[in-house]
Amino acid sequence: MGSSGNGSFDPSASRGGASASVDKGVDFANYFCTYGYLYHQKEMLADRVRMDAYFNAVFQNKHHFQGKVVLDVGTGSGILAIWCAQAGARKVYAVEATKMADHARELVRGNNVDDIVEVIEGSIEDVTLPEKVDVIISEWMGYFLLRESMFDSVICARDRWLKPDGVMYPSHARMWIAPIRSGLGDQKMNDFESAMRDWHCFVEDTENNYGVNMNILTKPFQEEHEKYYLKTSLWSNLHPDQLIGTAAVIKEIDCLTASVDEIRVVTSKFSLPINMDRTRLSALAGWFDVHFRGNKQNPAKNEIELTTAPSVENSTHWGQQVFMLHPVLRVNEGDELLISFSMHRSKENHRLMNVGLSYELQQSSGKRLPAVISKLYIE
Amino acid sequence: MGSSGNGSFDPSASRGGASASVDKGVDFANYFCTYGYLYHQKEMLADRVRMDAYFNAVFQNKHHFQGKVVLDVGTGSGILAIWCAQAGARKVYAVEATKMADHARELVRGNNVDDIVEVIEGSIEDVTLPEKVDVIISEWMGYFLLRESMFDSVICARDRWLKPDGVMYPSHARMWIAPIRSGLGDQKMNDFESAMRDWHCFVEDTENNYGVNMNILTKPFQEEHEKYYLKTSLWSNLHPDQLIGTAAVIKEIDCLTASVDEIRVVTSKFSLPINMDRTRLSALAGWFDVHFRGNKQNPAKNEIELTTAPSVENSTHWGQQVFMLHPVLRVNEGDELLISFSMHRSKENHRLMNVGLSYELQQSSGKRLPAVISKLYIE
Numbered sequence: 001m002g003s004s005g006n007g008s009f010d011p012s013a014s015r016g017g018a019s020a021s022v023d024k025g026v027d028f029a030n031y032f033c034t035y036g037y038l039y040h041q042k043e044m045l046a047d048r049v050r051m052d053a054y055f056n057a058v059f060q061n062k063h064h065f066q067g068k069v070v071l072d073v074g075t076g077s078g079i080l081a082i083w084c085a086q087a088g089a090r091k092v093y094a095v096e097a098t099k100m101a102d103h104a105r106e107l108v109r110g111n112n113v114d115d116i117v118e119v120i121e122g123s124i125e126d127v128t129l130p131e132k133v134d135v136i137i138s139e140w141m142g143y144f145l146l147r148e149s150m151f152d153s154v155i156c157a158r159d160r161w162l163k164p165d166g167v168m169y170p171s172h173a174r175m176w177i178a179p180i181r182s183g184l185g186d187q188k189m190n191d192f193e194s195a196m197r198d199w200h201c202f203v204e205d206t207e208n209n210y211g212v213n214m215n216i217l218t219k220p221f222q223e224e225h226e227k228y229y230l231k232t233s234l235w236s237n238l239h240p241d242q243l244i245g246t247a248a249v250i251k252e253i254d255c256l257t258a259s260v261d262e263i264r265v266v267t268s269k270f271s272l273p274i275n276m277d278r279t280r281l282s283a284l285a286g287w288f289d290v291h292f293r294g295n296k297q298n299p300a301k302n303e304i305e306l307t308t309a310p311s312v313e314n315s316t317h318w319g320q321q322v323f324m325l326h327p328v329l330r331v332n333e334g335d336e337l338l339i340s341f342s343m344h345r346s347k348e349n350h351r352l353m354n355v356g357l358s359y360e361l362q363q364s365s366g367k368r369l370p371a372v373i374s375k376l377y378i379e
Numbered sequence: 380m381g382s383s384g385n386g387s388f389d390p391s392a393s394r395g396g397a398s399a400s401v402d403k404g405v406d407f408a409n410y411f412c413t414y415g416y417l418y419h420q421k422e423m424l425a426d427r428v429r430m431d432a433y434f435n436a437v438f439q440n441k442h443h444f445q446g447k448v449v450l451d452v453g454t455g456s457g458i459l460a461i462w463c464a465q466a467g468a469r470k471v472y473a474v475e476a477t478k479m480a481d482h483a484r485e486l487v488r489g490n491n492v493d494d495i496v497e498v499i500e501g502s503i504e505d506v507t508l509p510e511k512v513d514v515i516i517s518e519w520m521g522y523f524l525l526r527e528s529m530f531d532s533v534i535c536a537r538d539r540w541l542k543p544d545g546v547m548y549p550s551h552a553r554m555w556i557a558p559i560r561s562g563l564g565d566q567k568m569n570d571f572e573s574a575m576r577d578w579h580c581f582v583e584d585t586e587n588n589y590g591v592n593m594n595i596l597t598k599p600f601q602e603e604h605e606k607y608y609l610k611t612s613l614w615s616n617l618h619p620d621q622l623i624g625t626a627a628v629i630k631e632i633d634c635l636t637a638s639v640d641e642i643r644v645v646t647s648k649f650s651l652p653i654n655m656d657r658t659r660l661s662a663l664a665g666w667f668d669v670h671f672r673g674n675k676q677n678p679a680k681n682e683i684e685l686t687t688a689p690s691v692e693n694s695t696h697w698g699q700q701v702f703m704l705h706p707v708l709r710v711n712e713g714d715e716l717l718i719s720f721s722m723h724r725s726k727e728n729h730r731l732m733n734v735g736l737s738y739e740l741q742q743s744s745g746k747r748l749p750a751v752i753s754k755l756y757i758e
Contacts, residue, residue: 001414001423001453001521001529025405035380038600039607044380045593046581055589074380082591103596110595142380150380202425210434212461214424216489217482221417228418 024123027351036098041077044139047317053306054139057169057292058083060302064135064167064294065089073124073138073157074150078104078117080137085113092117093133095124095157124153133161137169142351143235144321145175145251145288146343147378149351152260165297168255170290176309177286178247179272179337184234185282185324192229196222232377233321233355238285238310244276244331247309250341256295266343271362274335281329281337284357285310286321323355323376334364346377353378403502406730415477420456423518426696430458432685433518436548436671437462439681443514443546443673444468452503452517452536453529457483457496459516464492471496472512474503474536503532512540516548521730522614523700524554524630524667525722526757528730531639544676547634549669555688556665557626558651558716563613564661564703571608575601611756612700612734617664617689623655623710626688629720635674645722650741653714660708660716663736664689665700702734702755713743725756732757 034040044050058065058080066088072081075094081104084092094117096104101121108117120127136158142148158168199221203214250268274281289307294300308318331337339359346352355376361369413419423429437444437459445467451460454473460483463471473496475483480500487496499506515537521527537547578600582593629647653660668686673679687697710716718738725731734755740748 001518001527023404025402038596038603042578042581042600045585051589077593077596079589079591083589086590103599106595106599107591107593111592139380148380199421202421206424210430210458210462211465212458212486213490214456214486216485217417217456220482220485221421224417 033098035074035076036100038077038100038103041100041103043317045077045079049308049314049316050139050306053290053292053304054080054137054169055083056302057300057304058087058137060304061292061294061300062087063301064169064298068134069093069131070135070137071095071129071133071157071161073136073154074140075104075119076100076139078107078119080139081117081119082108082111082113084135084137085116086111089116089135091131093127093129094119095127096121097123124157129161132163133166134163135167135169136162141173141288141290141318143318144233144286144353144378145173146263146266147321147351147353149345151253151255151258151263154255155258155260158256165295167294167298169292170306171255171293171295171300172291173253173255173288174249174290175251175266175286175288176247177250177270177272177284177339177341178243179245179274179281179331180238180242180283180285180322181244181276181280182236182238182242182283182322184236184322185230185326185328188229188234188324189326192225195225195229199225227377230324230326231375232379233286233323235319236285236322237315237319238322239312240310243285243310244279244281245272245274245337248272264345266341268339268341270339270341272337272339274331274337275333276331277333279331281325281331281361283325284323284339286323287318321378323357325359325372325374329361329369331361332364336362336364338362343378412477414453414455415479417456417479417482420479420482422696424456424458428687428693428695429518429685432669432671432683433459433516433548434462435681436679436683437466437516439683440671440673440679441466442680443548443677447513448472448510449514449516450474450508450512450536450540452515452533453519454483454498455479455518457486457498459518460496460498461487461490461492463514463516464495465490468495468514470510472506472508473498474506475500476502503536508540511542512545513542514546514548515541520552520667520669520697522697523612523665523732523757524552525642525645526700526730526732528724530632530634530637530642533634534637534639537635544674546673546677548671549685550634550672550674550679551670552632552634552667553628553669554630554645554665554667555626556629556649556651556663556718556720557622558624558653558660558710559617559621559662559664559701560623560655560659561615561617561621561662561701563615563701564609564705564707567608567613567703568705571604574604574608578604606756609703609705610754611758612665612702614698615664615701616694616698617701618691619689622664622689623658623660624651624653624716627651643724645720647718647720649718649720651716651718653710653716654712655710656712658710660704660710660740662704663702663718665702666697700757702736704738704751704753708740708748710740711743715741715743717741722757 070084070089070092072094075096081092081094105119140150248270287308292304342356358373360371449463449471451473454475460471460473484498519529627649666687671683687695721735737752739750
C-alpha cells in the first residue's frame with residue numbers, strides 16, 4: 001500500500017467526529033494531537049500580534065485580575081495563565097486537554113507562579129472546579145474565527161464556571177469578508193487542469209497496459225480534485241493592496257452571551273462595494289478580529305483589539321482564508337457584489353466548515369449579472 | 380489557536396490506536412481515511428513496478444485462478460479483483476474498509492466483471508464469506524514492508540477463509556537493510572540546529588518582551604525536534620550508487636504460515652560488509668521485496684518478484700526508508716558494520732514502528748569502534 005504520513009493531499013476532509021455525538025478518541029486523533037507538539041505551540045507563541053494583544057489586554061487591565069480567580073480554557077503551554085498570575089490573580093485554573101499540560105506545569109513552576117496557577121489536564125467539559133471564576137481567558141480562535149469549533153468549549157466553561165458579573169477575555173469577536181484580487185485562483189485552476197490531463201493519460205495507459213478501463217472513475221476523480229483545488233479555501237497572508245473593495249462584518253459575537261446555536265450556523269446577506277477600476281475580482285477573503293472590552297459593569301480601562309486583517313507589518317499565523325471565485329469577474333469602481341453567505345459545520349468533522357455562497361454582480365451601469373451559487377470548504 | 384490541516388510538522392506520532400485494543404474510529408481517522416481518496420489510489424495504480432508485478436503474477440499464472448474462488452483483501456479501487464476475474468476466476472470477493480468500495484463497485488461494473496467480482500465494504504475482520512477461497516490476493520505492504528501493520532488483516536483472512544491447499548499472492552516477503560552514503564543526514568542536522576538556534580532566540584525574546592522564561596521547555600523542545608529531524612526515518616528513492624556495502628536480509632516471511640506474533644517484533648543480528656573505500660557511512664536503508672511463488676503442491680508457473688530496492692529505472696512509490704546515523708562514520712573497503720536490529724510497533728499507534736539499533740564498526744585493521752545505540756522511528 002504505502003500510506004504516507006506526510007501526504008501532499010490533505011486527508012482532513014474525511015477525518016471523523018460528528019457534531020451530534022463526537023467520538024472523543026477520534027476527535028483527539030484528528031484535532032487535539034496537533035496541540036501536543038511544542039513545535040506548534042511555538043508557532044503560536046511567536047505570533048507577535050497575537051501575543052501583544054493578550055499581553056496588553058491583561059497588563060493594561062490589571063483591575064480585572066488583581067485578587068481574582070481566573071479560568072484559562074485550553075492553556076497550551078500555559079503562558080496566558082502565567083500572565084494572569086503575574087497581573088495579580090489570586091488563583092488561575094489552567095485547563096488543557098493534551099499532554100502539553102505537563103509542559104505547562106513545568107513552565108508555571110519555572111516562572112514561580114505554581115502557588116497561583118493550577119494546571120489541570122482534561123477536557124473543559126469534564127473538569128470540575130472548586131469555585132466559580134471572575135474571568136475566563138482563552139485563545140480559542142481558529143482560521144476565519146470559527147474553524148476548530150473551540151468556542152463551544154469556552155461557552156461550556158462560561159455557562160458552568162463564570163460568576164454572573166464575570167468577564168470574558170476576549171469579550172467580542174467579528175468575522176469579516178472582503179473582495180480581493182489574487183493569482184491564487186489561476187494557479188489552482190492550472191493545478192487542477194494539470195491533474196485532470198494527467199488522469200486522462202493514466203486512464204489511457206491503464207487500458208493499454210493492464211486491460212482495465214478506468215474511465216468510469218473520471219467523474220468522481222474530477223469531483224474530488226475540484227473540491228481540493230478549487231473549492232477549498234486557502235490560507236494566505238494577503239497584502240492590503242489586494243483588497244479591491246470595502247470589507248463587511250458578517251457576524252458579531254458577544255462572548256458573554258453567545259450560545260452554541262448562534263455560532264453553529266452563520267448566515268449573512270451583505271454587499272461589497274468595489275472601489276477599484278478595471279480589475280479582477282478573483283476571490284473573497286475572510287478574517288476575524290476580537291476585542292477585549294471587559295463587560296458593562298466592569299469595562300476595560302484600555303480596550304485592546306486583535307485583528308487578523310491583511311497587513312504588511314502585522315500579519316498573524318491565522319492569515320486570511322481565501323475563497324476562490326471561478327470564473328473570475330471583471331469589475332469596476334462603483335460595482336457592487338451582492339452576497340448571500342452561509343457557513344455550517346461539516347457533518348464528517350464538526351471542526352471543519354462548509355460554506356454556501358451565492359453572489360451577483362450589480363454593475364454601476366445598472367446591469368446585474370446572473371447569480372452564481374457555489375459550495376466551498378474550510379478544511 | 381489556528382491548527383493547520385496541512386502542517387509541515389507531522390503529527391502522526393501521537394495518532395491514536397493501540398496494539399492490544401484498537402479503537403476502530405480512531406484507526407479509521409488515522410489510517411484508513413487516506414485510502415478513501417482517488418488521488419491516493421492513483422498514486423498506487425501509477426506505480427508501474429507494483430502494477431507489472433501483480434499483473435504478471437496473475438496473468439502468467441492463470442492456472443491458480445481459472446475456475447477458482449479468490450479473496451482480495453483491501454481491494455481499493457478493485458483492480459486486482461478485476462484482473463483475477465479476467466484471468467478466469469469463478470468468483471472474487473473484494474473486501475474494502477473505506478468508501479473506495481463504491482468506486483470499486485463502479486469499476487467492476489464498468490469492466491463487465493460484476494457477475495464475478497463481489498465488492499464488500501467492511502473490515503476483513505468483520506466480513507463473513509459464504510465459502511472458503513482458493514486464493515488470497517492482497518497488496519498489503521507498507522513502507523519497509525511492515526509499516527501500517529496491514530499484514531495482520533491478511534493473516535486473519537487466511538486463517539479464516541483460505542482452503543488448506545490455498546495459495547497466497549504474494550507468497551513470500553523479505554526485509555532488507557544496506558549501508559548507504561547520503562546527504563540527507565547532514566541536511567536534517569542543519570534543519571535541527573537551525574530550529575534550535577531559532578528556539579534560543581525565541582526564549583530570549585519571550586523573556587524580554589513578555590516576562591516569561593521559556594527555558595525550562597528547551598529540553599523537551601530539543602527532544603521533540605531530535606525525534607522529528609534526526610530519529611525519524613526518511614522516505615527516499617535512493618540511487619544504487621549510494622549503496623556502499625552488501626545488503627542483508629533481516630526477515631523472511633512465508634505468507635502461508637506466518638503468524639501475527641512472528642511479525643509483531645522483528646529482531647536480527649547481522650553484519651554489513653563495506654565494499655567502498657574512503658567513504659562516509661551516513662545511514663542505513665531499509666526496503667523489501669515480495670515473491671509470487673504459489674505453494675508447494677501448486678507452484679507458480681512463472682515466479683514473479685516485486686522489489687523496492689534502490690533502482691534508477693524501477694523505483695516505486697514505496698521508495699526506501701533511510702535511517703540516519705549520527706555521527707556519520709568514516710569507512711573503508713573491508714570494514715564491517717555489526718548490527719543488532721529490533722523493530723516493534725509504537726504503543727500509541729500500532730501501524731507505526733519503533734526501531735532499536737545497536738551497531739559497531741569492525742575495521743579491516745582489526746580495530747573495533749565502540750558500539751552506538753540508537754532509537755529510531757518509522758512514522
